[in-house]
């Protein structure tokens with residue numbers, strides 16, 4: 001692998017200015033209706049009405065074809081909308097997974113009936129999806145998935161097993177689950193992806209409290225859940241390849257370096273226009289890092305737009321990006337007692353407490369740091 005080929009020129013196409021301005025004006029109007037504490041949740045903030053509003057604005061399903069309710073735009077449009085929303089701390093989690101990866105997956109692998117059924121409602125911000133990959137004994141080692149779907153004589157499926165850490169399962173309509181459909185198979189073979197209606201009998205969803213007291217992820221148990229034949233998405237047995245091809249989408253976007261943006265903005269506001277030397281150095285370093293990460297993310301977006309599968313570069317963005325987000329917390333902790341007293345310092349302290357309690361998860365969700373570094377090492381030929 002030649003490292004110089006991994007990141008092309010980070011250039012956004014021209015002509016995206018009006019879209020950026022429209023989103024920026026929209027969030028500027030929305031911001032006073034929110035609080036810094038809510039914005040600190042970043043893309044974990046849930047607001048179904050807000051997602052629907054984005055749908056009516058035409059800002060969801062941007063790269064989905066018009067015939068399925070989308071907008072036939074490029075991934076760059078989605079990049080611009082995403083970064084403006086995330087930079088403002090808008091509550092996007094209701095539609096996030098569906099828009100980022102379920103819709104592209106359904107478009108790529110789904111039947112015509114599945115496309116017609118799911119895509120228009122996703123583009124309208126009305127249908128929310130979650131990711132059912134991790135299990136109690138299958139996290140980093142995803143190929144050890146044991147949840148199974150048994151095909152019945154009439155083509156339907158019976159689902160049994162358990163998923164865990166499923167973000168928003170308690171508030172989503174559907175899960176795309178990675179399951180074993182060949183009982184005799186092992187590891188990567190014999191896995192498939194299925195769409196599970198989370199309201200079906202036999203689905204039990206138990207919220208799990210995280211370190212910060214939030215209940216955003218869940219344990220989901222399937223007990224003889226009966227699924228129609230068309231619950232299968234894509235090719236039976238190709239689940240591993242299908243699921244891993246989603247990873248570049250999952251790991252390279254601006255959500256991998258903007259999770260602590262509200263804290264960064266609060267910090268800059270609280271320091272004010274006359275920082276001391278230490279404040280200027282720390283904030284300047286964060287700003288330089290942020291701009292570099294953004295360039296890398298745009299570069300990966302360009303590769304995705306041209307149909308490539310830039311797993312190595314996306315892993316790099318996620319590893320460095322989540323490190324940056326966690327470092328923002330460290331910097332804020334170092335600077336917090338040096339802030340000029342006042343309301344902005346008090347707000348920054350409260351926002352810091354929220355982001356600090358979320359920060360350990362940044363380098364776990366979507367693949368842990370160690371797993372990403374394994375991918376990077378393999379790409380470099382040192383493993």
Ligand SMILES: Cc1cc2nc3c(=O)[nH]c(=O)nc-3n(C[C@H](O)[C@H](O)[C@H](O)COP(=O)(O)OP(=O)(O)OC[C@H]3O[C@@H](n4cnc5c(N)ncnc54)[C@H](O)[C@@H]3O)c2cc1C
Nearest residue numbers: 131132133134139140165166167361364365366367368370
């Ligand atoms: C906030 C949050 C949201 C999440 N949302 C979802 C979701 O919506 N859907 C979903 O399916 N999952 C979700 N997850 C689960 C997440 O993907 C897993 O936590 C992650 O993949 C790690 O799996 P694990 O927790 O089982 O840890 P383990 O795999 O048991 O790992 C434990 C530790 O060992 C290290 N380790 C494991 N294997 C290796 C190795 N081969 N080499 C070196 N080190 C290794 C890991 O890096 C980690 O530090 C979420 C997690 C979090 C924190």
